[in-house]
Amino acid sequence: MSTIRVTVWNEFRHEKEKDAVKSIYPDGMHEAIAAYLRQQPGLAVRTATLDEPEHGLTEEVLAETDVLTWWGHAAHAEVQDEIVDRVQARILDGMGLIVLHSGHFSKIFKHMMGTSCALKWREVAEKERLWVVNPVHPITQGLGPYIELPHTEMYGEPFDIPTPDKVIFISWFAGGEVFRSGATWTRGKGKIFYFRPGHETFPIFHNPEILKVIENAVRWAAFAGSAAVDMSVAKVEPLEDLPTQD
Amino acid sequence: MSTIRVTVWNEFRHEKEKDAVKSIYPDGMHEAIAAYLRQQPGLAVRTATLDEPEHGLTEEVLAETDVLTWWGHAAHAEVQDEIVDRVQARILDGMGLIVLHSGHFSKIFKHMMGTSCALKWREVAEKERLWVVNPVHPITQGLGPYIELPHTEMYGEPFDIPTPDKVIFISWFAGGEVFRSGATWTRGKGKIFYFRPGHETFPIFHNPEILKVIENAVRWAAFAGSAAVDMSVAKVEPLEDLPTQD
Amino acid sequence: MSTIRVTVWNEFRHEKEKDAVKSIYPDGMHEAIAAYLRQQPGLAVRTATLDEPEHGLTEEVLAETDVLTWWGHAAHAEVQDEIVDRVQARILDGMGLIVLHSGHFSKIFKHMMGTSCALKWREVAEKERLWVVNPVHPITQGLGPYIELPHTEMYGEPFDIPTPDKVIFISWFAGGEVFRSGATWTRGKGKIFYFRPGHETFPIFHNPEILKVIENAVRWAAFAGSAAVDMSVAKVEPLEDLPTQD
Amino acid sequence: MSTIRVTVWNEFRHEKEKDAVKSIYPDGMHEAIAAYLRQQPGLAVRTATLDEPEHGLTEEVLAETDVLTWWGHAAHAEVQDEIVDRVQARILDGMGLIVLHSGHFSKIFKHMMGTSCALKWREVAEKERLWVVNPVHPITQGLGPYIELPHTEMYGEPFDIPTPDKVIFISWFAGGEVFRSGATWTRGKGKIFYFRPGHETFPIFHNPEILKVIENAVRWAAFAGSAAVDMSVAKVEPLEDLPTQD
Numbered sequence: 001m002s003t004i005r006v007t008v009w010n011e012f013r014h015e016k017e018k019d020a021v022k023s024i025y026p027d028g029m030h031e032a033i034a035a036y037l038r039q040q041p042g043l044a045v046r047t048a049t050l051d052e053p054e055h056g057l058t059e060e061v062l063a064e065t066d067v068l069t070w071w072g073h074a075a076h077a078e079v080q081d082e083i084v085d086r087v088q089a090r091i092l093d094g095m096g097l098i099v100l101h102s103g104h105f106s107k108i109f110k111h112m113m114g115t116s117c118a119l120k121w122r123e124v125a126e127k128e129r130l131w132v133v134n135p136v137h138p139i140t141q142g143l144g145p146y147i148e149l150p151h152t153e154m155y156g157e158p159f160d161i162p163t164p165d166k167v168i169f170i171s172w173f174a175g176g177e178v179f180r181s182g183a184t185w186t187r188g189k190g191k192i193f194y195f196r197p198g199h200e201t202f203p204i205f206h207n208p209e210i211l212k213v214i215e216n217a218v219r220w221a222a223f224a225g226s227a228a229v230d231m232s233v234a235k236v237e238p239l240e241d242l243p244t245q246d
Numbered sequence: 247m248s249t250i251r252v253t254v255w256n257e258f259r260h261e262k263e264k265d266a267v268k269s270i271y272p273d274g275m276h277e278a279i280a281a282y283l284r285q286q287p288g289l290a291v292r293t294a295t296l297d298e299p300e301h302g303l304t305e306e307v308l309a310e311t312d313v314l315t316w317w318g319h320a321a322h323a324e325v326q327d328e329i330v331d332r333v334q335a336r337i338l339d340g341m342g343l344i345v346l347h348s349g350h351f352s353k354i355f356k357h358m359m360g361t362s363c364a365l366k367w368r369e370v371a372e373k374e375r376l377w378v379v380n381p382v383h384p385i386t387q388g389l390g391p392y393i394e395l396p397h398t399e400m401y402g403e404p405f406d407i408p409t410p411d412k413v414i415f416i417s418w419f420a421g422g423e424v425f426r427s428g429a430t431w432t433r434g435k436g437k438i439f440y441f442r443p444g445h446e447t448f449p450i451f452h453n454p455e456i457l458k459v460i461e462n463a464v465r466w467a468a469f470a471g472s473a474a475v476d477m478s479v480a481k482v483e484p485l486e487d488l489p490t491q492d
Numbered sequence: 493m494s495t496i497r498v499t500v501w502n503e504f505r506h507e508k509e510k511d512a513v514k515s516i517y518p519d520g521m522h523e524a525i526a527a528y529l530r531q532q533p534g535l536a537v538r539t540a541t542l543d544e545p546e547h548g549l550t551e552e553v554l555a556e557t558d559v560l561t562w563w564g565h566a567a568h569a570e571v572q573d574e575i576v577d578r579v580q581a582r583i584l585d586g587m588g589l590i591v592l593h594s595g596h597f598s599k600i601f602k603h604m605m606g607t608s609c610a611l612k613w614r615e616v617a618e619k620e621r622l623w624v625v626n627p628v629h630p631i632t633q634g635l636g637p638y639i640e641l642p643h644t645e646m647y648g649e650p651f652d653i654p655t656p657d658k659v660i661f662i663s664w665f666a667g668g669e670v671f672r673s674g675a676t677w678t679r680g681k682g683k684i685f686y687f688r689p690g691h692e693t694f695p696i697f698h699n700p701e702i703l704k705v706i707e708n709a710v711r712w713a714a715f716a717g718s719a720a721v722d723m724s725v726a727k728v729e730p731l732e733d734l735p736t737q738d
Numbered sequence: 739m740s741t742i743r744v745t746v747w748n749e750f751r752h753e754k755e756k757d758a759v760k761s762i763y764p765d766g767m768h769e770a771i772a773a774y775l776r777q778q779p780g781l782a783v784r785t786a787t788l789d790e791p792e793h794g795l796t797e798e799v800l801a802e803t804d805v806l807t808w809w810g811h812a813a814h815a816e817v818q819d820e821i822v823d824r825v826q827a828r829i830l831d832g833m834g835l836i837v838l839h840s841g842h843f844s845k846i847f848k849h850m851m852g853t854s855c856a857l858k859w860r861e862v863a864e865k866e867r868l869w870v871v872n873p874v875h876p877i878t879q880g881l882g883p884y885i886e887l888p889h890t891e892m893y894g895e896p897f898d899i900p901t902p903d904k905v906i907f908i909s910w911f912a913g914g915e916v917f918r919s920g921a922t923w924t925r926g927k928g929k930i931f932y933f934r935p936g937h938e939t940f941p942i943f944h945n946p947e948i949l950k951v952i953e954n955a956v957r958w959a960a961f962a963g964s965a966a967v968d969m970s971v972a973k974v975e976p977l978e979d980l981p982t983q984d
Contacts, residue, residue: 092362092406094874105479114358115433116338118479126488129977131649131670135967136832136927144966145650157623157662158637160338160434160477165409165903170649170662170670174978176485178623178662178670187361188406189874228882229873231406233351233364239422239867240912242372340628375731377895377916381721382586382681390720391896403869403908404883411657416895416908416916420732424869424908424916435628474636475627485621486666584854584898597971606850607925608830610971618980646976652830652926652969657901668977679853680898723898725843725856731914734864 004222005044007065008034009056011072012049014200021200029071029198032205033214040215050075055083062086066222067096069214070103071198084108092188092231096221098214101198104159109194112187113161119179120156123199126174128152130181130197134168139182139193139216147209153199155179161194171196182213184220188231191221250468251290253311254280255302257318258295260446267446275317275444278451279460286461296321301329308332312468313342315460316349317444330354338434338477342467344460347444350405355440358433359407365425366402369445372420374398376427376443380414385428385439385462393455399445401425407440417442428459430466434477437467496714497536499557500526501548503564504541506692513692521563521690524697525706532707542567547575554578558714559588561706562595563690576600584680584723588713590706593690596651601686604679605653611671612648615691618666620644622673622689626660631674631685631708639701645691647671653686663688674705676712680723683713742960743782745803746772747794749810750787752938759938767809767936770943771952778953788813793821800824804960805834807952808841809936822846830926830969834959836952839936842897847932850925851899857917858894861937864912866890868919868935872906877920877931877954885947891937893917899932909934920951922958926969929959 010030014021025032030047037045048056050072062068068087072079084107091097091112099109104117130147132140147169156177162185169182181196195213197204204210256276260267271278276293283291294302296318308314314333318325330353337343337358345355350363376393378386393415402423408431415428427442441459443450450456502522506513517524522539529537540548542564554560560579564571576599583589583604591601596609622639624632639661648669654677661674673688687705689696696702748768752759763770768785775783786794788810800806806825810817822845829835829850837847842855868885870878885907894915900923907920919934933951935942942948 088360112360114334114360116477116479118477120480120482122482122484124484124488126484129668132964132967133649133651133670133672134924135650135964135969136924136929136961138962140964140967141962142966143964145968156482157625158475158477158627159625162408162431162433163411163658166655167659170672172664172668172670174484174486174488176621176664177482178621178625178664180625180662185408186872186874187408191874223874224876224879226870226873226878226881228880229404229870229878230883231362231364231404231873233362234366236366236368236402236423238368238370238372238420240420242370242420375914378718378721379895379897379916379918380678381718381723381896382678382683382715384716386718386721387716388720389718391722403871404873405871409904412901413905416918418910418914418916422867422910424871424910426871426908432626432628437628469628470630470633472624472627472632472635474634475624475632476637477627580852604852606826606852608969608971610969612972612974614974614976616976616980618976648974650967650969654900654923654925655903666976666978666980669974677900679900721896723854723856723896725854726858728858728860728894728915730860730862730864730912732912734862734912 003042003044004218005064005066006037006218007061007068008037008045008047009068009070010047010049011075012051013075014073024203025205029200029205033069036211037215037218043218050078055079057083057087059086062090062095065095067098067218069098069100070106070108071100072106073102073200076106079107084111088112091190094189094223096190096223097192098217098221099192099194101196104194112192115162116160118160120177121154122175123153124175125151126154129172130169131172132168133170134166137166137168138220139168139213141216142212143209149197149204149207151202152197155196189223189225193217193221249288249290250464251310251312252283252315252464253307254283254291254293254315255317256293256295257321258297259321260319270449271451275446275451279315282457283461283464289464296324301325303329303333305332308336308341311341313344313464315344315346316352316354317346318352319348319446322352325353330357334358337436340435340469342436342469343438344463344467345438345440347442350440358438361408362406364406366423367400368421369399370421371397372400375418376415377418378414379416380412383412383414384466385414385459387462388458389455395443395450395453397448398443401442435469435471439463439467495534495536496710497556497558498529498561498710499553500529500537500539500561501563502539502541503567504543505567506565516695517697521692521697525561528703529707529710535710542570547571549575549579551578554582554587557587559590559710561590561592562598562600563592564598565594565692568598571599576603580604583682586681586715588682588715589684590709590713591684591686593688596686604684607654608652610652612669613646614667615645616667617643618646621664622661623664624660625662626658629658629660630712631660631705633708634704635701641689641696641699643694644689647688681715681717685709685713741780741782742956743802743804744775744807744956745799746775746783746785746807747809748785748787749813750789751813752811762941763943767938767943771807774949775953775956781956788816793817795821795825797824800828800833803833805836805956807836807838808844808846809838810844811840811938814844817845822849826850829928832927832961834928834961835930836955836959837930837932839934842932850930853900854898857897858915859892860913861891862913863889864892867910868907869910870906871908872904875904875906876958877906877951879954880950881947887935887942887945889940890935893934927961927963931955931959
């Protein structure tokens with residue numbers, strides 16, 4: 001199996017602006033995720049952030065990216081439409097996309113889903129338990145029946161997403177809600193995974209089980225289909241003899 | 247059951263510009279479809295076209311539309327983005343959408359799908375046979391095992407669409423291709439049906455079986471879910487007592 | 493719309509054997525459900541129970557049944573295999589099936605699903621909240637964002653079912669679990685809905701929202717597809733001229 | 739990645755009874771498939787046939803099988819129900835199942851699907867073209883846009899199967915029909931792939947593209963999920979403190 005090239009994208013603003021976040025992620029959430037992934041076999045990892053030129057997502061970077069992970073929150077609107085279109089085109093051409101937490105409201109996720117991606121929320125540091133509801137899926141490899149997070153922001157249903165190909169995790173929250181916290185879709189030749197945990201004020205991306213899920217998702221999302229099937233529009237000739245028109 | 251309010255939308259250019267099309271649809275394809283639907287019980291039908299102000303799709307018209315049908319081809323790019331966003335918002339809020347034939351490349355369909363909606367095509371007036379593969383679906387009511395069209399434009403796979411909720415029809419073409427010619431999705435509170443036939447140079451919208459499918463789809467796509475469930479984003483209070491934070 | 497003929501099936505043992513159950517359902521759970529349905533327009537309702545001849549499910553009864561609801565628990569094994577096969581054949585031919593609560597372990601549900609239909613459970617009368625996650629589905633008509641049940645038996649994930657066509661409800665339980673409490677499938681020409689609530693020691697089938705869901709499900713599950721499409725095996729002749737074999 | 743243990747199962751009657759079949763598969767179709775798979779890296783292959791004791795599918799063999807492929811036709815009824823139940827239990831516990839051609843009417847496939855698995859058919863050696871409709875799926879790896887088979891038995895829609903998780907191939911037949919020729923499902927912890935080609939009187943299992951699909955399917959179907967998540971029924975204790983009952 002060849003190396004999977006991962007680009008870990010982060011808005012990277014909260015970590016610079018809020019001490020509470022900086023203390024948990026001094027180098028940014030992207031570095032917490034990337035540091036973990038770099039230790040895993042078969043992965044080549046780089047990072048990119050909003051304030052880099054072209055948000056760090058040049059044509060060259062995307063061409064060399066097999067799987068892109070995305071965390072954004074306060075600055076979704078600052079992501080340029082041109083870059084969003086570029087990312088979408090690359091996904092349709094086979095790049096995997098892993099959307100984390102508040103990335104549900106990113107332009108790229110909403111573009112891929114076609115829905116509002118709205119949800120209910122509150123931030124009172126309540127307990128969350130992510131139940132594995134699809135233990136045959138490779139994203140669950142190495143997990144037990146659930147992941148427990150002592151303190152999280154809450155996301156509640158209804159979550160305005162298209163019918164997922166597969167629901168992998170359903171969360172229970174102490175305050176009384178549930179949420180489809182892990183779900184997959186395919187779009188074009190690209191695989192997409194949404195994963196709910198990751199609020200910036202909690203050390204979610206230091207949790208070994210959360211990191212394992214991200215690693216599993218990266219391996220799952222890397223393209224492994226038919227490179228020779230062209231999905232672009234084209235005029236084609238008949239493959240069979242056709243009767244002469246009257 | 248209350249009346250279903252249908253708006254039949256048409257680009258309405260070919261019928262004005264090409265004699266071959268005008269001779270088949272002197273008042274436009276929208277009038278052929280609307281005339282049929284007006285004869286069916288429980289439907290209130292209006293039309294709208296590209297060259298009307300706001301493409302005939304004002305806030306008021308959309309608010310009074312339960313199901314919108316869409317035919318476009320040469321002028322997809324002329325549909326204003328603002329109107330596309332308005333239609334998308336209305337779909338997510340519960341309006342049904344029925345996309346016909348070359349509407350696969352319309353802005354609204356691509357926005358709802360998140361994919362390129364590309365396909366293979368040719369126009370040699372070959373035979374098409376649409377097989378019913380999901381006879382439990384209400385869109386198939388009244389049909390036999392297949393619909394045969396003696397002369398059609400061909401659309402071939404791969405069709406770059408998200409996994410449909412349901413595939414209803416699969417077409418066979420004399421030239422050697424197949425196509426998922428009828429498929430459904432839901433987005434937000436809206437139901438979507440794509441239906442392949444409808445090339446402007448053939449009398450497809452005079453075919454009783456094709457018209458029956460459109461009628462069935464209109465009835466299926468009208469909202470019948472929970473009006474009281476709010477899918478917008480909102481901050482909510484806990485429903486359960488939570489332990490005091492340390 | 494023609495009348496929907498409903499047969500409400502019940503094991504009807506607990507109500508005869510346990511005073512706690514009898515006090516809630518003196519005539520059996522089937523009568524509580526049937527009494528409600530009989531008051532709704534367009535439904536013709538009968539009941540059938542395990543200890544009747546052929547479990548009340550003769551060929552004649554099934555032929556006259558559009559939708560069958562099923563509640564069983566302690567005596568799944570007493571349902572004759574011949575009757576199960578008969579019910580399965582009728583479902584594939586277009587009868588709807590609504591499986592309630594402990595019916596998840598009935599022979600008919602396991603036959604239709606092909607899985608173990610196993611789940612986690614406990615009975616400590618805890619609170620359940622069924623969240624509507626699919627408000628576009630007609631089964632949710634008339635509901636608010638959730639149904640709250642003060643005291644229920646708990647069912648927890650993983651629930652060993654095939655990927656549902658649609659998940660309608662996800663439950664939150666006070667003890668910490670979640671569950672896909674409402675889900676749909678199609679099999680042959682039949683529509684199937686599983687609905688979790690309904691433990692015999694709680695007055696679940698006196699709850700107006702629960703009864704509304706059952707009514708909605710009955711209307712949804714009644715066959716409305718293509719009667720003329722034959723799904724049986726058959727040898728067929730070519731529809732096109734074929735080249736003579738060499 | 740560890741070795742995938744494959745068991746290639748075959749009814750192995752036609753090859754002994756009909757010269758036309760024997761000439762194509764002198765050692766049986768299972769040996770044609772197994773010989774190919776044995777040459778591929780990371781696979782350990784054995785075979786089993788109907789007339790062996792326990793059909794070659796003892797508890798020991800199944801325990802050591804990661805993926806089972808199945809070809810049967812004339813003797814479906816001779817497969818013992820006890821063995822079918824054993825295979826089903828092993829699938830639900832994580833064994834992959836690949837069902838080939840006339841295996842659509844096998845007991846095991848019908849048990850896993852819950853439907854009749856009926857279809858239309860004829861045998862006039864017509865041309866088939868299997869179109870790849872899901873090029874992101876690993877089963878399509880290495881394929882072009884379609885596989886062409888000059889002479890095949892025809893299978894036509896409607897195919898009475900549950901909504902597949904994914905449709906991979908759709909076939910075009912010269913005689914005018916279409917068919918969902920490759921489709922996937924999951925059941926319990928097991929992955930299932932149905933693949934249409936494989937009529938015994940044609941050298942289908944000598945076709946490199948067909949063999950490649952089977953190899954891809956074997957790799958895809960091997961369990962890669964969570965071994966630690968228990969899907970059996972169990973009574974569980976609350977994970978949260980519950981209020982004392984009144």
